[in-house]
Amino acid sequence: MFTGIIQSIATIDKISDNNGLRTFEIEFAQNFCQGLEIGASVSVDGVCLTVTTLLSDNRASFDVMLQSLLVTTLSDYSAGTQVNVERAAKDGAEIGGHPLSGHIDFHTPVADITLMQDNYRLRICVSKQWLRYIFPKGYIAINGASLTIANVDKKAGWFEVWLIPETLRMTVFKDKGVGQHLNIEIERGTQVVVDTVRDTLEENLGKLYPMLEQLLEQQGIDINSLASDNLAVELTHKPESKDK
Numbered sequence: 001m002f003t004g005i006i007q008s009i010a011t012i013d014k015i016s017d018n019n020g021l022r023t024f025e026i027e028f029a030q031n032f033c034q035g036l037e038i039g040a041s042v043s044v045d046g047v048c049l050t051v052t053t054l055l056s057d058n059r060a061s062f063d064v065m066l067q068s069l070l071v072t073t074l075s076d077y078s079a080g081t082q083v084n085v086e087r088a089a090k091d092g093a094e095i096g097g098h099p100l101s102g103h104i105d106f107h108t109p110v111a112d113i114t115l116m117q118d119n120y121r122l123r124i125c126v127s128k129q130w131l132r133y134i135f136p137k138g139y140i141a142i143n144g145a146s147l148t149i150a151n152v153d154k155k156a157g158w159f160e161v162w163l164i165p166e167t168l169r170m171t172v173f174k175d176k177g178v179g180q181h182l183n184i185e186i187e188r189g190t191q192v193v194v195d196t197v198r199d200t201l202e203e204n205l206g207k208l209y210p211m212l213e214q215l216l217e218q219q220g221i222d223i224n225s226l227a228s229d230n231l232a233v234e235l236t237h238k239p240e241s242k243d244k
Helices: 066-071 165-170 188-205 208-218 223-228 230-236
Strands: 008-018 021-027 041-044 047-056 059-064 082-087 106-116 119-125 139-142 145-153 158-163 181-186
Touching: 021 047, 041 059, 139 158, 181 188
Parallel strands: none
Antiparallel strands: 008 021, 008 082, 021 059, 041 047, 041 082, 047 059, 106 119, 106 181, 119 158, 139 145, 139 181, 145 158
């Protein structure tokens, strides 16, 4: 597990392919590898990778399988690419962001970047499949960084996050441009609640569910937002039988 607080920026120094695996040799900041062991987990741009070889006090290698390359941005990286890194959280560690698994759900392009004095806004494209789990003020992980969602436009298919100067200093976001892809891990708690409510609504309403979804959409209401609303409880509640 990771906390979503990026510890430093590292550099991919060498990439090699062998027997369907891609090996990354990564150069880390001084002292990052202190106490690191083979088999330990490191988040690299949000992707949980396992240390396969310790090459020096600040250098290690990681093997990446095909599935991870397909789902994440790692397949596009070359030698010299800089990445966000975080070591796995230890027992009792403070969770400064929100708990992350390091299992990326999808990667998606940056739609727009706005800089207003010390405020830096990223607008990020997202498909309808994943928009159901994205709400204003909710958490999301982008390239391994735990961030708070500021705005969402589900019709246009994007959400926005704002970055403070310290976040820009400690991460690779300042080097990203429009059109470049970022790794996204949705917040698991939100996913579980939304899926549970949707499944319950479908079970209780049957063929009426699509009609309800369409009606709410016409009213500008996202049915997935009911996951955190009392209306979801009212719609799915079944009165207890009076027979004992």
